[in-house]
Amino acid sequence: MIGKGKSISHTRACMSYGWNQEKDAEIVLKEYLHGDTPAEITKEFKMLQDQNHNCTKNTLSFIISPTIEDGKRLEPKDLNEITKRFIHEMKLNERQAIAFVHRDKEHKHIHLYVNRIDFRSVAFNDSFIGKRSQLAAEKVAEQMGLTTIKQVQFEKEFNLREIRSEIKRRHDLTMKQFKPRSFDDYVKTMQVNGVKVIPTINNQNKLQGFRFEFNGHNLKGSEIHRNMSVGNIGKQISGIQGKSILKENNVSIKLAGKVVDLTPSLALKITKFIIKKAIQKGIGY
Numbered sequence: 001m002i003g004k005g006k007s008i009s010h011t012r013a014c015m016s017y018g019w020n021q022e023k024d025a026e027i028v029l030k031e032y033l034h035g036d037t038p039a040e041i042t043k044e045f046k047m048l049q050d051q052n053h054n055c056t057k058n059t060l061s062f063i064i065s066p067t068i069e070d071g072k073r074l075e076p077k078d079l080n081e082i083t084k085r086f087i088h089e090m091k092l093n094e095r096q097a098i099a100f101v102h103r104d105k106e107h108k109h110i111h112l113y114v115n116r117i118d119f120r121s122v123a124f125n126d127s128f129i130g131k132r133s134q135l136a137a138e139k140v141a142e143q144m145g146l147t148t149i150k151q152v153q154f155e156k157e158f159n160l161r162e163i164r165s166e167i168k169r170r171h172d173l174t175m176k177q178f179k180p181r182s183f184d185d186y187v188k189t190m191q192v193n194g195v196k197v198i199p200t201i202n203n204q205n206k207l208q209g210f211r212f213e214f215n216g217h218n219l220k221g222s223e224i225h226r227n228m229s230v231g232n233i234g235k236q237i238s239g240i241q242g243k244s245i246l247k248e249n250n251v252s253i254k255l256a257g258k259v260v261d262l263t264p265s266l267a268l269k270i271t272k273f274i275i276k277k278a279i280q281k282g283i284g285y
Contacts, residue, residue, distance in 0.1 A: 001067065004065075011045055011059040026100060026101050027100055031096060033098055058117055060092070062112040064083065071108030082110065086137065087114070090136050163214060163217045167219070174186065175237075184255050197213075198210065206261045231269045
């Protein structure tokens with residue numbers, strides 16, 4: 001579950017958004033309020049806000065978002081409980097508050113508005129309200145057995161490790177199985193093994209690197225493995241073939257039907273590797 005919060009001055013506009021029936025809004029909590037429209041609620045908020053002339057952003061706006069899977073099983077009473085616990089964790093009890101649940105885009109989430117000015121005309125301290133909102137949402141999620149943002153992040157990181165490992169495995173398979181003779185061959189043979197390789201070409205028409213698309217992920221080569229940088233891929237191609245991918249000292253190559261240049265640093269890196277391999281081969285012979 002994710003919590004976001006901020007102080008706002010445009011109370012009625014936000015309240016109207018919360019009441020937007022196109023989003024299938026439903027009130028799940030109303031504290032110390034009697035009105036039935038955004039205008040009426042705003043007026044009730046304003047009665048207290050007018051007692052504090054120093055505070056301009058005098059309404060607190062929060063969004064509380066359970067995960068999609070958690071949201072599917074949450075009933076109105078559960079959403080009411082989430083909101084009450086969130087208010088308690090934020091130390092916003094005994095204040096005017098109203099909350100709506102939105103079900104648009106199949107992602108159930110709560111919009112909560114709380115009067116920043118209390119019944120004693122004192123303004124709530126909103127320092128670090130964004131961070132405090134997230135911590136409060138995590139505590140509520142833990143109390144109610146819901147998924148926390150930390151769990152979501154862990155799952156994403158775990159899945160990403162699996163994706164990186166699989167792309168690297170397919171890269172190694174491509175090098176062993178097809179022995180590509182050029183960057184163009186490499187792009188085509190990786191596609192055969194289910195990975196789309198996208199060249200990154202700058203405004204000077206120079207090849208800077210590769211991105212890899214696989215199973216809905218798009219990653220830079222350096223994000224996958226250090227051997228997946230364009231320079232190291234060039235060295236692997238040269239090493240496998242025992243010959244240069246730079247023919248006749250030309251730094252232009254054909255890639256995906258176009259002629260592009262290698263950056264000077266990339267061309268130098270590959271050339272040094274080729275010379276080193278040639279020397280090693282000569283000495284060994």
